[in-house]
Amino acid sequence: MNRSQLIAQIEYKSSFLCVGLDPDLDKIPAHLKSEPDPIFSFCKEIVEETADYAVAYKPNIAFFEALGPKGWESLQKVLDIIPKEIFTIADAKRGDIGNTSKLYAKAFFESMDFDSITVAPYMGADSVTPFLEFENKWVILLALTSNAGSQDFQTIEDGHCKPLFHSVIEKSQEWGSPENMMYVVGATRGELIGEVRTLAPDHFFLVPGVGAQGGSLAEVARYGMNANCSLLVNSSRGIIYASNGKDFAKAARNEAKKLQEEMSVLLEKHRK
Numbered sequence: 001m002n003r004s005q006l007i008a009q010i011e012y013k014s015s016f017l018c019v020g021l022d023p024d025l026d027k028i029p030a031h032l033k034s035e036p037d038p039i040f041s042f043c044k045e046i047v048e049e050t051a052d053y054a055v056a057y058k059p060n061i062a063f064f065e066a067l068g069p070k071g072w073e074s075l076q077k078v079l080d081i082i083p084k085e086i087f088t089i090a091d092a093k094r095g096d097i098g099n100t101s102k103l104y105a106k107a108f109f110e111s112m113d114f115d116s117i118t119v120a121p122y123m124g125a126d127s128v129t130p131f132l133e134f135e136n137k138w139v140i141l142l143a144l145t146s147n148a149g150s151q152d153f154q155t156i157e158d159g160h161c162k163p164l165f166h167s168v169i170e171k172s173q174e175w176g177s178p179e180n181m182m183y184v185v186g187a188t189r190g191e192l193i194g195e196v197r198t199l200a201p202d203h204f205f206l207v208p209g210v211g212a213q214g215g216s217l218a219e220v221a222r223y224g225m226n227a228n229c230s231l232l233v234n235s236s237r238g239i240i241y242a243s244n245g246k247d248f249a250k251a252a253r254n255e256a257k258k259l260q261e262e263m264s265v266l267l268e269k270h271r272k
């Protein structure tokens with residue numbers, strides 16, 4: 001999917017919601033556990049009930065690969081039922097020496113046909129650029145993550161006398177553009193989201209951390225929204241585990257709808 005198609009979907013749905021698919025066998029409703037492929041059955045119902053409100057889905061690969069070969073099969077089945085106009089993100093946090101990154105890119109972009117993949121910047125240009133060689137595919141580079149440990153490296157000054165996340169954002173703009181590269185920016189990072197927006201005025205941000213991690217959607221929009229919105233705000237547990245009963249998919253729909261309605265108001269406010 002290209003950038004204008006993604007922007008058009010955001011306009012059309014008045015939404016910048018990314019639904020995170022983190023299917024945990026220990027958390028999915030009991031009645032699904034006897035299904036032949038419980039993880040797939042769970043994600044299928046979630047996708048069916050939330051697709052009206054979502055512009056992106058983000059399966060976190062850990063929940064699938066933890067189940068071995070069967071988990072990879074479930075992942076492919078989930079990918080196949082996501083409507084084609086909805087952006088897909090493989091949250092795989094890959095990145096390795098060039099020849100290996102090239103094969104990771106092939107795995108997620110060709111074998112599986114994801115629109116995008118999260119990539120760690122730590123190994124530098126040759127680990128990231130192989131992912132940027134695919135038409136209409138995206139790298140989502142970890143810049144300022146939502147977890148507490150992000151303060152161990154990302155916000156401390158590097159050899160250029162600025163926080164490491166500044167250098168990641170500045171340097172990586174030599175590799176990719178707003179047409180094929182986004183940044184992960186945690187919803188929990190408050191005003192720092194505004195610093196990232198100053199450094200990358202046109203890039204999309206994937207913003208995890210609302211819902212279970214307590215980040216504020218209003219704050220994300222205040223500091224991170226630009227003229228095209230350029231935000232994909234993710235919620236995983238807050239949506240998919242809204243109920244663990246037979247009504248789980250309807251409960252997920254309600255949570256997704258609530259977030260979409262809030263987003264619609266924020267988009268409208270930003271337009272004025």
Ligand SMILES: O=c1ccn([C@@H]2O[C@H](COP(=O)(O)O)[C@@H](O)[C@H]2O)c(=O)[nH]1
Pocket residue numbers: 020022060091144145146147184185186208209210211212213234235236237238
């Ligand atoms: O900085 C980051 C990068 C990725 N994530 C991932 O997003 C979801 C968040 O899940 P919630 O249940 O909404 O907290 C999860 O898959 C993380 O691995 C992140 O949280 N922060």
